[in-house]
Amino acid sequence: MKLAVHFGAGNIGRGFIGALFSQSGYHVTFVDIAEPIINQLNDEKQYKVKLATDAQESILIENVSGLNNLTQENEVIETIKKAAFLTTAIGPNILPRIAPLIAKGLAARVEENSDKLYVIACENQISATDLLKGYILEHLDNQTQEKVLAHVEFLNSAVDRIVPIQNNQGSLDVLVEPYHEWVVETKEEIPPIEGMIIVPELAPFIERKLFTVNTGHAVIAYFGYLAKKETIDQTLADMDIYNQVKATLGETGAYLIKQYDLDPEEHQKYIEKIIKRFENSHLHDGVTRVGRSPLRKLGPEDRLVRPALQALKAGLSYDNLAKAIAAALLFDYKDDEDAVKLQSMINEHGVSYVLQQVCGLEESSQLANDIIRHYEVLKG
Ligand SMILES: NC(=O)C1=CN([C@@H]2O[C@H](COP(=O)(O)OP(=O)(O)OC[C@H]3O[C@@H](n4cnc5c(N)ncnc54)[C@H](O)[C@@H]3O)[C@@H](O)[C@H]2O)C=CC1
Numbered sequence: 459m460k461l462a463v464h465f466g467a468g469n470i471g472r473g474f475i476g477a478l479f480s481q482s483g484y485h486v487t488f489v490d491i492a493e494p495i496i497n498q499l500n501d502e503k504q505y506k507v508k509l510a511t512d513a514q515e516s517i518l519i520e521n522v523s524g525l526n527n528l529t530q531e532n533e534v535i536e537t538i539k540k541a542a543f544l545t546t547a548i549g550p551n552i553l554p555r556i557a558p559l560i561a562k563g564l565a566a567r568v569e570e571n572s573d574k575l576y577v578i579a580c581e582n583q584i585s586a587t588d589l590l591k592g593y594i595l596e597h598l599d600n601q602t603q604e605k606v607l608a609h610v611e612f613l614n615s616a617v618d619r620i621v622p623i624q625n626n627q628g629s630l631d632v633l634v635e636p637y638h639e640w641v642v643e644t645k646e647e648i649p650p651i652e653g654m655i656i657v658p659e660l661a662p663f664i665e666r667k668l669f670t671v672n673t674g675h676a677v678i679a680y681f682g683y684l685a686k687k688e689t690i691d692q693t694l695a696d697m698d699i700y701n702q703v704k705a706t707l708g709e710t711g712a713y714l715i716k717q718y719d720l721d722p723e724e725h726q727k728y729i730e731k732i733i734k735r736f737e738n739s740h741l742h743d744g745v746t747r748v749g750r751s752p753l754r755k756l757g758p759e760d761r762l763v764r765p766a767l768q769a770l771k772a773g774l775s776y777d778n779l780a781k782a783i784a785a786a787l788l789f790d791y792k793d794d795e796d797a798v799k800l801q802s803m804i805n806e807h808g809v810s811y812v813l814q815q816v817c818g819l820e821e822s823s824q825l826a827n828d829i830i831r832h833y834e835v836l837k838g
């Protein structure tokens with residue numbers, strides 16, 4: 459049976475990418491550090507993907523197993539030697555941590571298997587696979603690098619499916635929204651995977667997704683958190699926040715339409731479809747999940763700062779994006795490591811310092827000044 463090795467047996471791993479490989483006739487070996495999930499995958503060898511709809515249809519996912527990358531290095535290397543695809547959905551910050559083991563696996567593979575291996579990082583991050591590739595190559599000597607680059611294709615991708623935190627302790631089943639989109643950039647022919655869309659140029663897809671789905675989601679999460687809402691759908695029922703989301707997506711939309719020559723009517727429909735997805739009350743998707751890791755989300759290339767800077771550069775309105783960045787700076791959720799760090803940075807050094815260090819914005823730049831103005835108002 460064809461083999462896919464997937465790092466991260468979490469929500470997107472089991473609920474989206476691993477499920478598509480299984481449905482395409484692959485055995486999926488999940489690699490993770492969560493021992494209970496690995497044991498359960500090996501014992502039960504199957505789980506269900508449940509759709510967040512009135513009917514709650516479910517799909518049985520079979521031919522799955524698990525390995526622990528901390529205790530089963532050799533087994534992971536053996537699996538990489540035989541796999542046709544290697545994918546990740548682990549969080550962009552974890553990629554450097556799994557790179558050394560992937561490097562060992564690739565080095566061993568290219569000695570005995572000249573079949574192509576496709577490596578795809580499925581993370582909410584522009585060029586995540588390129589980043590992973592860089593981390594992997596750091597662990598290989600020049601000669602092995604050459605061999606790896608001849609036999610391994612590193613493909614960037616954009617992944618879109620809302621998979622909330624699961625409230626079913628002890629079960630491998632995953633509740634997911636019915637919608638999904640997995641876009642992979644390549645000009646070559648690669649083995650077909652159900653649900654995978656191939657494009658020659660990813661930039662318009664990933665920017666459209668990141669600056670609509672993820673920007674919109676982040677705006678709801680941070681304003682919802684400030685308004686003490688629990689879930690995304692509850693937050694959207696607040697008309698002030700709903701209007702804030704629409705206005706912000708109007709700003710990212712104007713940039714996307716200009717940058718990628720999109721049809722404005724089509725893009726408006728895309729925005730409306732996304733907002734409908736956010737309104738799905740079956741998901742019970744928490745504002746603290748969607749707002750997680752604010753230091754990452756406030757990065758210069760991420761869903762808030764990049765579109766604000768691009769809009770500013772293009773002479774377009776960015777005021778709602780500036781307000782959303784200010785709301786993100788007020789995310790002080792105690793169970794989020796990043797949020798705790800963010801707040802202690804603000805307390806110790808001030809907002810201006812955070813805007814420089816985290817967002818890459820010069821002190822007294824136009825965007826920094828606008829964010830600080832909104833921050834003072836929101837802080838009250
Ligand atoms: N949940 C969602 O709706 C979506 C998430 N994404 C992206 O997918 C990625 C994964 O997100 P989720 O599945 O939601 O997270 P998750 O927390 O459910 O899953 C991550 C998995 O990685 C494992 N992990 C952590 N450190 C590890 C390590 N060093 N080695 C091996 N495994 C390790 C965890 O145990 C966990 O099972 C993120 O980049 C996220 O931005 C993208 C689109 C949708």
Ligand SMILES: O=P(O)(O)OC[C@H]1O[C@](O)(CO)[C@@H](O)[C@@H]1O
Pocket residue numbers: 582617618619620621671672673675676747748749750751
């Ligand atoms: O997964 P991240 O990057 O932390 O951000 C949460 C976002 O990702 C998603 O999980 C799916 O794209 C959204 O729910 C949300 O926009």
